[in-house]
Amino acid sequence: MRADSASGDQRLTDYCVEARGLTKYFDEFKAVDHVDLEVPVGSIYGVLGPNGAGKTTSLRMTLGIIDPDEGTSRLFGSHKPQSVRHRIGYLPEERGLYPGMKAREAIAFMGALRGLDWGEGRRRAATFMAELGLERVIDEKIRKMSKGMAQMVQLIGSIVHAPDLIVLDEPFSGLDPVNQERLETLVRRERDRGATILFSTHVMAHAERLCDRLAIIARSQRRFEGTVDEARALLPMQVRYAPRTGADDGVIAALLPADAQRRGDAWHFAIDDAGVEPLLARITASGHGVAGLSIARPGLHDAFVHIVRQVDAGFAADAAEEAAAEASA
Incomplete structure (x- = not known):
């Protein structure tokens, strides 16, 4: 299925979403602090963060669901999100469907709320469900479905009108591995037809596989x-380096960075890009050979943990400094 035509709207920039300095207070608590988001047209863009980091609030301000206390947001070049709402599909963090509706009708109903013809909505619902292997539940009532299956129905309902921008708030939460794979397939398919995907998550594996860019x-x-x-x-x-010969640990350690640690029959250590070739030269010249060698960049999970821990450490240091200043005052 192709996106509905939007020829009357000329995209003014290369970004589908442009948010600048979004800030939101809830009483005295600053939930979002001058967040910028720039989502390129036609990309899959992830907003990552720990629980409570401000992801959902940022998305809702971006969409105009709640107003920022500071900052601005543009969608398709417009400062009025409501004027382009028919071009947006949104799956909120809080799921909700009418339990007495059948899946096909629930999807068609959600499409009708965005201006899609009822009959066309039912036809597209059948196509989506068949493509995802869910045709067996198309006429099943929502109340009889598992939580994950109902969530897939709501997801399809969020995109059945073929929006240009799809915003998914924690879409993988509560899905089993099979439905997670279905969702990833659907996200890629929507991107391939020309849609822009913006989603939040705290699960790094999905972001690593899907995202063109991320915040x-x-x-x-x-x-x-x-x-x-x-x-x-x-x-x-x-x-990870395992020598071929049974050399003394001290001899091997002298060839490797100071932080190298032996675990089992191999040595493990970190090294920057510039140090790889000199390391290989030292190992080769030593005569100890190579029984095993692997060099890999850490995954997104490791990078995420590194960034968050740095932030937490800085926050703790600032708090300790403030406490010390108050104590000495």
Whole structure:
């Protein structure tokens, strides 16, 4: 299925979403602190962060569901999100369907709320359900479905009108591995037809497989923006080296970085890009040979943990400094 025509709207920039300085207070608590988001047209963009980091609030301000206390947001070049709502599909964090409706009708109903013809909505519902292997439950009432199956129905309902922008808030939460794979397939399919996908998650594996770009939010601020590879490059490469000969540990350790640790029959250590070739030269010249050698960049999970821990450490240091200043006052 192709996206509905939007020829009357000329995209004014290369970004589907542009948010600048989004800030939101709930009483005295600053839930979001000057967050910027730029989502390229036609991309899959992830907003990552721990629980409570401000992801959902940021998405809702971006969509105009709640107003920011500071900052601005543009969708398709417009400062009025409601004027382009027919071009948006949104799956909120809080799921909700009418339990007495059958799956096909629930999907058609959600499409009708975005201006899609009822009959066309039912036809597209059948197509989506068949493509995802869910045709057996198309006429089953929502109340009889598992939580994960109902969630897939709501997801299809969020995109059945073929929106240009699809915003998914924690879409993988509560899904079993089979439905997670179905969702990933659906996200890629929608991107391939030309849609822009913006989703939030705290599960790194999905973001690593799907995202063209991503932002990491921690303690209410954006702490990173870039590609998955750029995030992984924040950490040095990890090396596992097993010598071929039974040389003394001290001899082997002298060839390796100071932080190298032996675990089992292999040595493990971190090394930057510039150190790889000199390391291989030293190992080769030593005559101890190589029984096993692997060099790998840490995954997105490791980069995410690294960024969040740095933020938490800085926050703790600032809190300790403030406490000390108050105590001495």
